[in-house]
Amino acid sequence: MKKILVSGGAGYIGSHTVQALAEAGYGPVVLDSLITGHREAVGKDIPFYQGDITDEGLVSEIIKKESISAGIHFAARSLVGESVQKPDLYFEENTAKTNRFVNTLLQCGVNKIVFSSTAAAYGNPKEVPIPEESKTEPINPYGASKLMIEQSLYWLEQAYGLKWMALRYFNAAGAAWDGSLGEDHTPETHLIPLVLKTALEQREAISIFGTDYDTPDGTCIRDYIHVLDLAEAHIRALETLEQGVACGAYNVGTGTGYSVREVIAMAKGVTGIDMPILEAPRREGDPDILVAKVEKIQRVLSWQARYSDLETIIKTAWRWHQKHPHGYGK
Numbered sequence: 001m002k003k004i005l006v007s008g009g010a011g012y013i014g015s016h017t018v019q020a021l022a023e024a025g026y027g028p029v030v031l032d033s034l035i036t037g038h039r040e041a042v043g044k045d046i047p048f049y050q051g052d053i054t055d056e057g058l059v060s061e062i063i064k065k066e067s068i069s070a071g072i073h074f075a076a077r078s079l080v081g082e083s084v085q086k087p088d089l090y091f092e093e094n095t096a097k098t099n100r101f102v103n104t105l106l107q108c109g110v111n112k113i114v115f116s117s118t119a120a121a122y123g124n125p126k127e128v129p130i131p132e133e134s135k136t137e138p139i140n141p142y143g144a145s146k147l148m149i150e151q152s153l154y155w156l157e158q159a160y161g162l163k164w165m166a167l168r169y170f171n172a173a174g175a176a177w178d179g180s181l182g183e184d185h186t187p188e189t190h191l192i193p194l195v196l197k198t199a200l201e202q203r204e205a206i207s208i209f210g211t212d213y214d215t216p217d218g219t220c221i222r223d224y225i226h227v228l229d230l231a232e233a234h235i236r237a238l239e240t241l242e243q244g245v246a247c248g249a250y251n252v253g254t255g256t257g258y259s260v261r262e263v264i265a266m267a268k269g270v271t272g273i274d275m276p277i278l279e280a281p282r283r284e285g286d287p288d289i290l291v292a293k294v295e296k297i298q299r300v301l302s303w304q305a306r307y308s309d310l311e312t313i314i315k316t317a318w319r320w321h322q323k324h325p326h327g328y329g330k
């Protein structure tokens with residue numbers, strides 16, 4: 001069985017990927033600081049280590065003890081707004097720490113890594129759908145901190161033969177089929193969980209940030225990708241690296257966008273609840289439209305989104321929120 005070290009495996013995308021790895025016959029081993037992750041999101045039968053990715057002693061011990069053959073690296077800070085307030089935190093926690101983590105992997109003989117990157121690496125899109133070769137000009141420190149890691153992985157490939165893939169996620173959403181895993185962020189800033197929390201009457205209204213965008217209904221359009229599809233993309237990335245195929249950055253999206261109003265309308269349909277809406281000013285740093293070009297990942301990784309129609313995304317997220325109205329362990 002191939003054993004995979006999953007940093008940040010107790011987080012939202014990490015925990016779904018850990019489950020998918022186990023189901024696919026891999027042996028995931030989780031390393032998570034639990035600063036933002038949840039111990040309850042990782043199955044009891046999965047080896048779990050609490051600690052920091054820069055703890056070289058711990059990381060090398062895990063690699064030896066568990067006979068790790070590759071890494072999937074999720075552990076990171078991921079709040080755009082916070083990154084603007086505290087850029088130093090993001091360049092330390094994301095960029096600097098990843099450099100040290102990858103260095104430890106290489107020192108211990110692990111030379112394959114799948115890295116969670118972001119569509120925020122592009123900044124304001126020059127063309128839509130956005131192809132991978134589009135210019136990367138992040139407009140916030142979060143996107144910049146992730147892009148710098150991609151660049152470092154490229155140079156580590158040249159110098160030491162690192163095999164890597166960076167998956168540039170568009171808008172991760174949805175939850176496990178049975179509602180056992182889902183999104184639990186503090187604070188929650190994402191549209192779909194906030195709409196569903198409004199349906200549960202935990203919030204008075206859902207705010208639409210900007211109604212004067214250059215889109216058909218005036219609200220922002222995003223490419224929502226089901227977290228189960230994202231999980232599968234990581235497995236395909238690992239398999240493809242094993243076959244020695246192209247390192248590099250890959251978009252993970254559907255190629256189709258939905259507006260904020262369409263998301264809210266679908267949530268009303270799925271929940272049967274007519275939650276109150278507030279039309280609010282634009283949120284800083286939001287481009288009109290972010291939609292992935294997905295030809296590269298379809299061609300090279302033979303991966304295609306299977307669960308990412310908006311209804312399935314919202315139905316699974318709703319199941320999670322109904323079962324866990326206050327998140328994990330609460």
Ligand code: UDP
Nearest residue numbers: 189190191192194207208209220260283286
């Ligand atoms: N959004 C909104 N109201 C909210 C949260 C988000 O209108 O309470 C909008 C946001 O401006 C963006 C879209 O929903 O256009 C998706 O935002 P989210 O924070 O979910 O993901 P992001 O695109 O920032 O990664």
